Amino acid sequence: MKKSRLRVPGPTEVPEKVLNKMALPMINHRGEQFRNLFLKVSEEIKYVFQTNNDVLIFPSAGTGVMEAAIANFFSPGDHIVSFQCGVFGERFAEIAESYGAKVEAIKVDYGKPITKEIVKERISNDKNNKIKGILFTQNETSTGVLNNIKELREAIGNHPALVIVDAISSLGAVELKTDEWGIDVVVSSSQKAFMLPPGLGFISVSEKAWNAYENSKMPKYYFDIKNAKNSLKKGETPYTPFVSLIYALEESLKIIKDEGLENIIKEHKRLSKVLREGVKAIGLKLFVEDEYASPTVTAVEIPEERKDLQKFLKNKFNITVAGGQDRLKDKIIRIGHLGYVDFLDIIAVISALEMAVGDERLFGKGVKAAEKIYFEGGL
Amino acid sequence: MKKSRLRVPGPTEVPEKVLNKMALPMINHRGEQFRNLFLKVSEEIKYVFQTNNDVLIFPSAGTGVMEAAIANFFSPGDHIVSFQCGVFGERFAEIAESYGAKVEAIKVDYGKPITKEIVKERISNDKNNKIKGILFTQNETSTGVLNNIKELREAIGNHPALVIVDAISSLGAVELKTDEWGIDVVVSSSQKAFMLPPGLGFISVSEKAWNAYENSKMPKYYFDIKNAKNSLKKGETPYTPFVSLIYALEESLKIIKDEGLENIIKEHKRLSKVLREGVKAIGLKLFVEDEYASPTVTAVEIPEERKDLQKFLKNKFNITVAGGQDRLKDKIIRIGHLGYVDFLDIIAVISALEMAVGDERLFGKGVKAAEKIYFEGGL
Secondary structure, three states, X not given: OOOOEEOOOOOOOOOHHHHHHOOOOOOXXXXXXXXXXXXXXXXXXXXXXXXXXXXEEEEOOHXXXXXXXXXXXXXXXOEEEEEEOOHHHHHHHHHHHHOOOEEEEEEOOOOOOOOHHHHHHXXXXXXXXXXXXXXXXXXXXXXXXXXXXXXXXXXXXXXXXXXXXEOOOOEXXXXXXXXXXXXXXXXXXXXXXXXXXXXXXXXXXXXXXXXHHHHOOOOOOOOOHHHHHHHHHOOOOOOOOOHHHXXXXXXXXXXXXXXXXXXXXXXXXXXHHHHHHHHHHOOOOXXXXXXXXXXXXXXXXXXXXXXXXXXXXXXXHOEEOEEOOHHHOOOEEEEEOOOOOOHHHHHHHXXXXXXXXXXXXXXXXXXXXXXXXXXXXXX | OOOOEEOOOOOOOOOHXXXXXXXXXXXXXXXXXXXXXXXXXXXXXXXXXXXXXXXXXXXXXXXXXXXXXXXXXXXXXXXEEEEEOOHHHHHHHHHHHHOOOEEEEEEOOOOOOOOHHHHHHHHHOOOOOOEEEEEEEOEEOOOOEEOOHHHHHHHHOOOOOEEEEEOOOOEOOEOOOXXXXXXXXXXXXXXXXXXXXOOEEEEEEOHHHHHHHHHOOOOOOOOOHHHHHHHHHOOOOOOOOOHHHHHHHHHHHHHHHHHOHHHHHHHHHHHXXXXXXXXXXXXXXXXXXXXXXXXXXXXXXXXXXXXXHHHHHHHHHOEEOEEOOHHHOOOEEEEEOOOOOOHHHHHHHHHHHHHHHOOHHHOOHHHHHHHHHHHHOOO
């Protein structure tokens, strides 16, 4: 009997004390108890977003709040620039297109990040401020690339376009200073660094974005943020909230606050490095260079000698990792290490990879490299 | 945030699907549904005991059924020989003494097993069959020694004394053929290889033991096995049963049956060897020799340079191991690996021990040795 070890980049493992909250009995979602709870979590979640802006909580997958980030702020025909380095960047553009925006896609190769040069060049050429929105993906889960949002935002300068960041697989695990950096809209969801089951989408909205809302002509109903904000003033939601997940969110926000966001961010970086050094030491290839590697998901190239790597990890060790998407199918596996993951979880993955490589001379080598890095950081 | 890794030799970790059964609503313990359930588990548990004898289930700790194994079969003044190699052997004798038996303790040093020679010598000298009971501990949890019950039982031959085995920390993880070897009474409990929370005590009773019951004059009430057997005929218990744990027991028996007892026993042996080779490879000392090492708990000597080994594992990695008991206090730690434990759990312990030793030259060495053993056994 082998324990299930969920190492996909979301849904992530959920701490026991958070899971237990999911089992609490239902309460009236229009009653005093729920109102207080909902007001509390809606306020406390701002800490994770590093913002004083409104943060609205929807019962939805991450893609739902990506849609909210388009439909609430733009009108059909609006020019939106979408910077893409993988599947999730592409998805953001698809959503904008489906709502009638005029989307301009700027792509870099899978495995590479968007650079400030690319952004600067495009924005500085927009002399008449035709661009209304700029879409970034902070952490491109499909390749394991982290875009440097701080730099990219700086490259935009004073251009009046709304800056919108998909931080679904990064927020709470990677630095994202919404207010300090001047990000108008940030979206995230529950099943990643929030350590919750899937089901909640989060969206932060700056004052500038609220102004854009007033002029937006795209249709919206379920994801109407003004509707949500008006309800929130009374501690309510426009439609039935996901009560169990709101209980759980309260608990996970408490954990994040107690641990401290900075510590959590540091630990994600550290564990990412631990895994990467372990992978390198046994001769496996990382798909993304260290410099812009994601702290939450690591893509490892599938070696010729172990084509069945994903299945091997599942069948022999009950470790579930993700495969590659689209043109990366059968090329990489993606190992998630965000949220409720610790050093010894990483060691377990490396040990399983050592067995997958199956060369006795390499046994322990990955673990050694990993331990060295971790040890040097202080226990 | 580090995950809790419970590596004491019981209570052991409980699989999620077993834990979930603990959350089911209460039912009438005198109703049809409970009757069917209780009859079912009382029958199915015989597979783990490898017996056709009655097995009775009490709401109690393991010590409770140890008491049952004395009070039900003997009378004050009866001569009982207690073979002891650790704290739990001593406890069995204390119980017998407290009920007025004349207990003769035969001890070997902590860390050593009872040998067939010791048993043979004592039994063959009992020409007039004065000895009424013989007490063994299959797995001495306090030292990590496994007694070879098969050999010890053979050494007793045809002597008419009742042979009683405390298999609390071994049954379900270590071979114990109750009927084939001729063991009259076996006791065990829920929080070990049964992968359940604490709360249930189990006792198997041979025909010979039932005959002894009829002549027993020791007082008994709660642990009266005849009372329990009479109730069981109707699918009931004499006093209120631990309903939630009976739900959970049904699930754990299913898991054990599906995995197959033989496979489980093999895997415990294998993981014990994996851990021991890992420990040796980084220069730590095992308290017990390989030959009679327990497959469920491993005692590691605390090195001079890491006096705080138990605390270190707890504070740095949230791994909970047991300390030494009595005269072994501060001399050893005891690592439990019974029940719901897999290879990667062992790797995690070894990696943490490597960090505890803290010698970079040894990093990965223990894991390497462990992987080698495991790999050779086939993935």
